[in-house]
Amino acid sequence: MILDHLPALQVVVPLMAAPLIVLLRSGRAGWLIATLVSWFALAVAVMLFMRVQSVGVISYAIGNWPPPWGIEYRVDALNAFVLVLVSLIASVVLPYARTSIAAEVPADRHYLLYSMFVLCLCGLLGMAITGDVFNIFVFLEISSLSGYVLIGLGRDRRALHSAFQYLIMGTIGATFYIIGVGLLYLMTGTLNLADMTVRLAAVEETRPVRAALAFITVGLSLKIALFPLHVWLPGAYAGAPSAVVAFMAGTATKVSVYVMLRFVFGIFGVRLVLPDLHLLDMLMIFSAAAMITASLTALFQKDLKRLLAYSSVAQIGYITLGLSLANNDGVTASVAHLFNHGITKAALFMLVGGIVLRVGTCQVDALAGLARRMPVTCFGIVIAGLSLVGVPGTAGFITKWHLVLAALQDGQWWVVAVVGASSLLAAAYVWRFVEVAYMQPAPADAVTRSEAPLQMLVPACAMVAACIYFGFETSFSLGGARDAAAVLLGGLR
Amino acid sequence: MTVGSHYSYWVTILLMIAGLYIVVARRNLIKKLIGLAIFQTSVYLLYIAPGKLIGGTAPIIAEGFTVYSNPLPHVLILTAIVVGVATLALGLALVVRIHEEYGSIEEDAILEIAERETTAQEQGGDRA
Numbered sequence: 013m014i015l016d017h018l019p020a021l022q023v024v025v026p027l028m029a030a031p032l033i034v035l036l037r038s039g040r041a042g043w044l045i046a047t048l049v050s051w052f053a054l055a056v057a058v059m060l061f062m063r064v065q066s067v068g069v070i071s072y073a074i075g076n077w078p079p080p081w082g083i084e085y086r087v088d089a090l091n092a093f094v095l096v097l098v099s100l101i102a103s104v105v106l107p108y109a110r111t112s113i114a115a116e117v118p119a120d121r122h123y124l125l126y127s128m129f130v131l132c133l134c135g136l137l138g139m140a141i142t143g144d145v146f147n148i149f150v151f152l153e154i155s156s157l158s159g160y161v162l163i164g165l166g167r168d169r170r171a172l173h174s175a176f177q178y179l180i181m182g183t184i185g186a187t188f189y190i191i192g193v194g195l196l197y198l199m200t201g202t203l204n205l206a207d208m209t210v211r212l213a214a215v216e217e218t219r220p221v222r223a224a225l226a227f228i229t230v231g232l233s234l235k236i237a238l239f240p241l242h243v244w245l246p247g248a249y250a251g252a253p254s255a256v257v258a259f260m261a262g263t264a265t266k267v268s269v270y271v272m273l274r275f276v277f278g279i280f281g282v283r284l285v286l287p288d289l290h291l292l293d294m295l296m297i298f299s300a301a302a303m304i305t306a307s308l309t310a311l312f313q314k315d316l317k318r319l320l321a322y323s324s325v326a327q328i329g330y331i332t333l334g335l336s337l338a339n340n341d342g343v344t345a346s347v348a349h350l351f352n353h354g355i356t357k358a359a360l361f362m363l364v365g366g367i368v369l370r371v372g373t374c375q376v377d378a379l380a381g382l383a384r385r386m387p388v389t390c391f392g393i394v395i396a397g398l399s400l401v402g403v404p405g406t407a408g409f410i411t412k413w414h415l416v417l418a419a420l421q422d423g424q425w426w427v428v429a430v431v432g433a434s435s436l437l438a439a440a441y442v443w444r445f446v447e448v449a450y451m452q453p454a455p456a457d458a459v460t461r462s463e464a465p466l467q468m469l470v471p472a473c474a475m476v477a478a479c480i481y482f483g484f485e486t487s488f489s490l491g492g493a494r495d496a497a498a499v500l501l502g503g504l505r
Numbered sequence: 506m507t508v509g510s511h512y513s514y515w516v517t518i519l520l521m522i523a524g525l526y527i528v529v530a531r532r533n534l535i536k537k538l539i540g541l542a543i544f545q546t547s548v549y550l551l552y553i554a555p556g557k558l559i560g561g562t563a564p565i566i567a568e569g570f571t572v573y574s575n576p577l578p579h580v581l582i583l584t585a586i587v588v589g590v591a592t593l594a595l596g597l598a599l600v601v602r603i604h605e606e607y608g609s610i611e612e613d614a615i616l617e618i619a620e621r622e623t624t625a626q627e628q629g630g631d632r633a
Binding site for chain 1: 521525528534537541544545548551552555578581584585588591592595596599600602603606607615616619622623626627
């Protein structure tokens with residue numbers, strides 16, 4: 013009985029927890045509730061994922077209003093995968109967050125932070141699970157507004173301005189999206205994703221539909237931080253509290269990519285997207301530009317968080333590149349990279365959070381000889397860094413390999429060259445950290461060993477271990493992505 | 506189908522472009538937010554105007570009511586208005602905090618201070 017309501021519980025429980033945390037006004041209780049809620053969300057997501065594997069698509073009519081009139085929650089292989097990713101990262105980051113947040117945010121704001129955290133989680137899960145295009149907008153705004161608050165809670169005053177910039181850019185993106193949805197609604201008279209796909213066939217050659225495609229793509233690209241619309245991202249990631257970045261870097265942009273996948277393949281279909289609009293060609297060029305320029309910029313960053321933020325922009329390029337190839341391997345690589353990059357970047361930001369706590373800064377130049385002081389943290393960063401580069405045996409390799417295969421299948425040799433060049437640049441910026449931490453002598457006052465506290469180190473190392481684990485055991489990441497790609501491309505062929 | 510008969514769209518487009526222009530062109534944070542609000546308002550009109558039929562009534566199933574206006578856009582926009590208000594409120598709250606911390610709401614001045622802090626931090630890193 014309760015199993016039938018899993019799709020609703022996935023979203024409702026975090027939504028209810030947020031006001032509860034505010035009412036309790038206690039940082040510790042807030043953290044406890046947020047952690048339990050994230051574990052519950054993970055359990056629900058895993059159950060949904062398994063049910064989708066066995067019984068296929070799950071459709072849930074909210075309030076028992078049958079779709080397409082009511083809002084439908086629709087879980088298939090693609091969004092079950094995204095739900096697991098989002099709730100997994102939340103449930104690893106939250107146990108970590110307690111110590112990290114205590115050090116970085118004034119105590120009287122803790123309960124508000126945890127409240128916003130679960131609200132953001134709720135928004136992201138909602139975006140992924142819903143089958144209604146307007147509902148996606150509402151959840152997008154729930155996750156974004158709580159995200160602006162979370163970033164604004166950073167200890168540095170520059171975080172406030174970053175949060176404001178993100179608010180402006182994010183709202184423009186969301187408004188573009190809603191303009192596109194409005195045009196689609198005018199043309200089709202429906203807001204249900206599945207229904208819209210069917211009805212759009214009759215009007216797909218009309219100008220409003222093309223304008224809608226343009227608005228939605230640009231709007232979502234802002235949210236994804238696709239080059240050159242990424243300017244909000246480095247500031248936001250550099251300023252926000254470490255635990256918040258670890259969560260948002262692994263999830264927020266990824267869920268927007270999911271929405272883009274849905275629109276490009278699910279709604280507009282390659283029929284409209286491919287032939288004369290050259291949308292995918294443009295995406296490919298911007299993705300390649302992101303992979304090269306953002307990696308180059310990362311190379312010259314002096315702040316470790318900022319370096320990783322630019323690296324995120326580059327990695328988003330890989331994801332959209334796979335999308336733009338629009339073949340089976342490409343979309344599989346794209347979806348799998350959502351997961352693999354999500355865990356890799358979360359691991360890195362969690363470890364950097366430990367450095368911020370112990371050293372007080374994450375300026376690369378201040379970290380000389382850090383390996384002697386924090387050997388486990390540094391080793392973790394190296395391992396996760398290797399996954400970022402895409403060394404065989406790590407999660408990052410799996411997706412890059414499939415991306416290269418997809419490009420070869422398409423005969424796009426230059427894409428292979430770009431992937432190679434971007435990986436070399438990634439190796440160079442990871443090496444910068446290695447050189448400073450391992451090769452340079454530590455200042456005399458900083459040779460005593462002081463690792464980050466265990467509450468932070470254990471979740472971070474678990475995430476690093478996952479980077480290795482998913483480098484060998486690919487039945488979830490790659491298998492799930494393959495099923496997802498089949499869902500996306502299945503309607504087209 | 507003359508240009509005049511679709512004047513609501515012209516108003517929508519005007520508001521949309523004007524709002525977006527203000528966001529991009531103004532350096533004052535409050536003015537940016539005003540532009541953002543105008544931009545969002547244009548969307549309300551985009552949804553509501555086509556939902557109205559001239560001579561249409563509320564959708565009531567009863568005798569004498571044959572031509573209905575579509576009520577769904579109104580409901581959607583009610584939600585969008587709430588989102589817009591929340592965004593504006595949060596934006597203004599951030600501006601208040603920015604003003605407390607930086608003593609200015611002009612983006613150029615804030616960026617200058619932020620830039621100086623970043624450089625100072627980096628040089629601090631060099632010394633260490």
